[in-house]
Amino acid sequence: MDNISLLIQAPSILGQLVLDGLLAGAIFALAAYGLALVWGVMNIINVAQGEFVILGGYVTYTLYDKFGINPLWTVPIAFVVLYAVGWLLYKLIIYRLVDRDLFTSLLATFGISILLQQLMNQVFGADVVGADAGLGSSLFFDSAIVTANIKFVSFSLALVCGVVLVMALKRSRLGQAIRATAQDARAARIMGVDTDKVYAATFSLNSAICGVAGALVVMTWVIHPFIGLVYTVRSFMIVIIAGLGNLAAVVVSGLGLGALENVAGFVLGAEFQSAFVFGLLVVILVVRNAMVRRKRQVLS
C-alpha cells in the first residue's frame, strides 16, 4: 500500500488520476446512456454494448490507418456506420427478443458480443491499436499534471453528444414515439405508433452512440477485439447506480466511476484495474440489494 502514501505525499498524482478519470468518465456515461435507453424502451440488456464501442473504434482506426484521415473527422462516420450495424442486427435478431424475458435477451446479446469479438479478431487482428489525433498535451501546475489534449476534446464531444441526444429525444417526434413506447407499448401501438420502427431506431441510436464513444476511446487510449466487456460492465454499473431515466445522474455516476477506477488502478496496480471494475460491480449490486431488503423487498 505504498501507493496510497505516494498519493498523499504527491497530491498532483492524485489530481492527475482524478482528472484523467473524469475525462474518461464522460465517455463511459455516453455508453451507459445508450444502454439505459435500450433497457428502458425495449427491456433488453445489451451485453454487446462494449463490442459496439470497440467496433466504432475500429471504424475510426481503419479510416485513420488506411486513409490517413484525422480521427476527429471520423466521429460522425462512426456514428453512421454503427447506426447501420445496429439497424441490421435489430432486423435480423433483436426484434425477436423484444417480447421475451430478460435472461433470453441477456444470453442472446452475449452471443452477439462473442460473435462480434471473434469477427473483429478475424478482420482486424488481435493487436492493440490506437489512433493519434495529433493534439499534443497540456501542462498544468508547473508540469505537475500533464494531460493529452485529446482527452479534453473527447470529454467535450461526449457531453455535447449527450446533450444533443437528450434534446432530440425530448423535442423530436421520434423522441416522443420512443418515450410513449417505453411507457406502454400496447397503448402506443393503438395510438398509431409503429413500435417496430421505434425499437429499430432506439437500438440503432444506441449502437450509433457507442460508435461515437468508440471513436473517442481509440483516440484517447487503445483498443483490441476483446476489451469490450469492460465497457459493457462499466455501462451497466452506471445504469444500476443512476437508474434508467436521468441523464444528469448518469453523467455524475460516469464521471465518478471514471475517477474512482483510475485511482484504484494506481493504488492496486494496473493489472488489477479490470478486476476492480468487475469486483466493484459485484459490491454495488450486493449493497443495493441489501439496501432494498431493508424495505422488505429484493432487487429484481
Add this chain to the structure above:
Amino acid sequence: MSLLEVKSVSKSFGGVRANQNISLNVPEGSIIGLIGPNGSGKTTLFNSVVGYHPIDEGGISFEGQEISKLRVPDIARLGMLRTFQQTRIYGEMNCMDNMRISSPEEGVGFGDLFSPISAEVDGHAEELLEFVGLHSKRLLLAGNLSFGQQKLLEFAMALMKKPRMLLLDEPTAGINPTLINGLIDRLRRANTEFGITLFVIEHNMRVIMNLAEHIYCLAHGKMLAEGPPEDIQNDQRVMDAYLGAS
C-alpha cells in the same frame, strides 16, 4: 380474541398519503370485510399487513406478536396467508404438485433432499382438490387451467397450508357470476369447518354483505365507517364515497 390488530397505521408514497391512521381488528374465527372505492387505500393496507412494504407509523400485530417489521415469508409462516388478486399459482407444475408444495413444512434440512412426498400429503391434497371441485383436473398443468380454476387452485393451496388466517384480495374478481355462489359457499365452509379466520377485500357488494360479519370501509386513505353489513349498507357516507359525492 383479536387475531389481527392494526393500530393507527399510516403509510405514504412520496406525497400521497395512502393510509392515514387506520385501526381495525379481526377477531379469531370471524369473517371481516374491507371495502372502499378505488384509491381508498385498501390494497396499501393489505400489503402493509402481509409484509410487502414497511409502514410509516403505527403497529400491526398477529396473535399478539408485532409483525410490522417482518418479511413476507416470516409472516406467512406465522399462519397468515394471502391470496393474490391476479391469482398466482405455479404454472409449470401440475395441480397435485402445486398442492404438495403447499403442505405445511416440518423442518428444513438435508433430509428433505431425498424424502419423497408422503401418501398422507397426497391424500390431503386430493381431498382439498375435491373440496374446490378440481379433483378431475389434478394432473393437468396449472398454467393451462382457466382463470377461475386457477383461483380455486390458489384457494385450495392456501387451505392445504392449514393457516390460522387467510387474507383474500378480491376473491371473486374476474369470476363468472354463476360460479360466485360456489366460491362464497366454500369460503364460508373454510371458516366454519376448518376454523380459518378470513379478512376479505371485496368490490362485489352482494358478496361481501353476505359473507362478512363486520365490515370496514376506507375512503381517501382514512377509515370512513365500520359495522355489521346492515349498518354499512345504509350508511350515507359509504354511499357518497362510492358515488363520489364526498
Add this chain to the structure above:
Amino acid sequence: MKKKLAIGVGLLLSLAAPYLFPTYVTMLAFVWLMVVLSLSWDIIGGQMGYNSFGNIFFFGIGMYVSAIVQRDMFSSGVDRFADVAGAAAVQLSQSEYFISLSVGVALAAVICVLVAIVLGMAILSMRGHYFAICTLGLGIAAGEIASGIDFIGAGSGMVTPLYPEAAGSREAFYYYFFFALAVGTLLLLNKIYKSRFGLVLNAIRDDEDKAEAMGLHTTRYKTIAWSIAAFVLGIAGAGTGNLVGFIDPIDVAFTGATFGVWMILTVILGGKGTLWGPVIGAVIFYATKEIFWTYLLGWQRVALGLLIVIIVVFFPTGILGWVRERWPHRFGERVEEAN
C-alpha cells in the same frame, strides 16, 4: 423396460470406451465433463430459474484448491518458484499422487460448498438479471484476481503433478473419473428432483413471490441448491486441472468465454429443467464444437458465437422442450382430465 435396456447398453459401452476408442479417450473424458457441467448448471439455472453466468467461479476454485494441495502436500522440499516458472512439474510416487489427488478433490468440494454458502447470503436474494450479471462479474473478477496472485502462479498459472507412469494410462484414469462423476451426479439429481426439494426448486422458478407468500424457506433451499452445484463444480474443476495438465486463470480455470458459457448453452440446447436435457445438449454441443474446430479452422469461434445466438433465439425450449410439446404424456403431463 426399453429404457433400462438402453441405459444398460450405454453404461457398458461407456465403461469399455477407453479400450474401444483409445485415440478418443481424452475427448470422451471432456464429453463427460460437459455433461457434469451442464447438469450442475441446470440445478439452479433450469430447475430453480436462477440463470447464473458465473458458475465457472466454483469450477476455477475447485481447480486451484486441488492443484495447490497436490503441489504442496508431499513436496515440501520443492522450491515454489520453480513451479511458478512453469519448469519442472512436481513428481510424486504412486501413493503420493493418489492420496494428494483424493485430498485435493475432497478439499475442493468442501471449500466450494463453504464459498457457496457465504456468497449465497449476499447474492442469492437478487432476482433475475441482477443475479445473472452479478455472477458474470464474479466469474470474470475471479479470473483477473487469480492472475495477480503469485502463490498460485499469477498469470502463468500452475502445473499439476505428473501422473505416475506406473499407474498406467493417465487419460483412461481421468476418463473414468469424469464418467463416475457424471453418473454420480445424474443419480443424485434424479433422486433430488423426485423429492419435495425438487418441487420447491420448481416453485421458486415458477413464482418466487408466491413461494415466499406461502411461507417456504426459499433462502435456505436456494442456498442448498447453490451448494450442490458448487460441490459438483468443485470436483469437476479439480479433475479438469489434472486432465489438462496446467491451470491458467483466464483460459482454463475461470474460462467465462468457453466452459462458462458452454454449460449454459448445452442446457438450453437440450432443454432446461429436465434431467436428460443437459446430458443430450452436452453431447450434441460437444460434437458440434469438435466438428467446427476440425472443419472451420480459423472461423470456428465465429461459428460458435453464431451458434449461441441461434440456439438462444430460435430454440429457447431446447430439444426436450420440443419433444415435450409434441408428446406431453412422456413427461407425465396430462392434457385431458383424470378420474
